Each structure stands twice: as C-alpha cells, then as structure tokens.
Amino acid sequence: KAGVTQTPRYLIKTRGQQVTLSCSPISGHRSVSWYQQTPGQGLQFLFEYFSETQRNKGNFPGRFSGRQFSNSRSEMNVSTLELGDSALYLCASSRGLNAGELFFGEGSRLTVL
Amino acid sequence: GIQVEQSPPDLILQEGANSTLRCNFSDSVNNLQWFHQNPWGQLINLFYIPSGTKQNGRLSATTVATERYSLLYISSSQTTDSGVYFCAVDGGNNRKLIWGLGTSLGVNP
Numbered sequence: 001k002a003g004v005t006q007t008p009r010y011l012i013k014t015r016g017q018q019v020t021l022s023c024s025p026i027s028g029h030r031s032v033s034w035y036q037q038t039p040g041q042g043l044q045f046l047f048e049y050f051s052e053t054q055r056n057k058g059n060f061p062g063r064f065s066g067r068q069f070s071n072s073r074s075e076m077n078v079s080t081l082e083l084g085d086s087a088l089y090l091c092a093s094s095r096g097l098n099a100g101e102l103f104f105g106e107g108s109r110l111t112v113l
Numbered sequence: 114g115i116q117v118e119q120s121p122p123d124l125i126l127q128e129g130a131n132s133t134l135r136c137n138f139s140d141s142v143n144n145l146q147w148f149h150q151n152p153w154g155q156l157i158n159l160f161y162i163p164s165g166t167k168q169n170g171r172l173s174a175t176t177v178a179t180e181r182y183s184l185l186y187i188s189s190s191q192t193t194d195s196g197v198y199f200c201a202v203d204g205g206n207n208r209k210l211i212w213g214l215g216t217s218l219g220v221n222p
C-alpha cells in the first residue's frame with residue numbers, strides 16, 4: 001500500500017510570505033502528526049491531528065497552524081515566514097490516537113530567504 | 114519531561130564491521146521506536162520495540178524497559194547503512210514522541 005505522501009518536496013519562500021504543506025497518510029491511518037527538523041534543534045513536535053481535531057500541540061508560535069480533513073489528509077500552514085523557519089517538515093501517520101507506531105513521509109524541505 | 118540520550122553521537126565503520134547504538138531514557142515509556150534517516154531526509158521505521166528483542170535481517174534491537182535503555186545492533190554493516198539513527202519514546206501523558214539527537218553513522222567501503 002502507498003506510504004505517507006508529502007507535497008511539495010522542496011520549496012523556497014521569502015520572509016513574510018506564508019506556506020502550506022500537505023500530507024496524505026497511509027490508507028486507514030487516522031492520526032497525522034507534524035515535526036520540524038533543523039540541524040541545531042533536531043526533531044521538534046508541532047502538532048497531532050485525529051478525526052479532524054488537534055489532539056496535541058508542541059511549543060511553536062501561533063504562526064504555525066494545521067488542520068485535518070475528513071479523509072485524514074492534513075495540511076500545515078506557516079504564516080509570516082522567518083529565516084529560522086527554514087527546515088525539513090516531516091509528517092507521520094499512525095493507525096489511531098493511541099497506536100504508537102509512526103510512519104513518516106519524505107518531508108517537505110522549506111528554505112526561507 | 115522525559116529525556117532521551119543516544120550514544121555515540123558519531124560513528125565511522127569499515128564495511129563489514131558490527132556496531133551497537135544505545136538509547137537511554139529517563140522515565141518509563143509506553144513505546145520506543147528506532148528510525149533510520151537516510152541522506153535524503155526520509156525517516157524509515159526500523160523497530161517498534163517498547164520491550165524485548167526483535168530482529169530484522171542484519172539489524173536487531175533490544176529494549177530493557179526496567180533499566181530504561183534500548184540497543185540497536187547492526188551487523189556486517191554496508192555503505193547503505195550510513196545516515197542518522199534516531200531513538201524516539203512516547204511517555205504517555207500527551208503521546209508526542211520525544212526524540213534523541215541521533216547517532217550519525219558513516220560506513221566506508
């Protein structure tokens with residue numbers, strides 16, 4: 001079966017712009033979580049969605065937001081981009097809210113100039 | 114919160130060598146996963162192993178939950194094993210995974 005699909009894979013934006021990233025989970029998986037990976041900070045949890053509701057949230061400013069649709073696909077949005085938002089954004093899916101095993105997509109690499 | 118420490122931070126091997134990577138965690142956990150991040154950034158599931166031992170080909174992992182550590186064994190290493198190996202644990206309160214900083218592995222031909 002198809003894995004986790006993230007789009008776009010690469011994108012370049014300038015400061016002040018906004019960006020939307022998309023994630024399609026594995027078929028049958030209902031939980032989607034997002035992570036930011038930077039060289040200095042490692043993997044940082046952004047948020048998790050299950051049944052179209054945000055269930056957990058990491059320590060990121062309000063510029064970072066997300067949503068989940070009825071088909072479990074998820075989007076995350078970053079507004080008013082800053083240079084420090086340059087990172088690899090990874091999406092992971094799991095079967096359910098209490099199902100621990102995560103499967104990751106290939107990531108969306110964002111560069112902010 | 115739970116702290117996750119991985120060692121060693123960096124490791125260079127000759128092809129064919131064996132290695133052991135360690136993950137220590139500071140509190141009891143509901144689950145523990147090992148991942149391999151390839152040079153292109155993708156995180157690949159290796160093991161979901163809250164306790165016990167599992168093997169998959171040249172890789173195996175053991176988690177001793179009562180002593181709060183997990184080990185990842187790589188035998189007969191190959192150049193394709195290069196990348197970063199992460200350990201991540203779920204402490205249960207809010208279910209988000211807590212990640213170690215990884216072990217960067219390089220395998221030379």
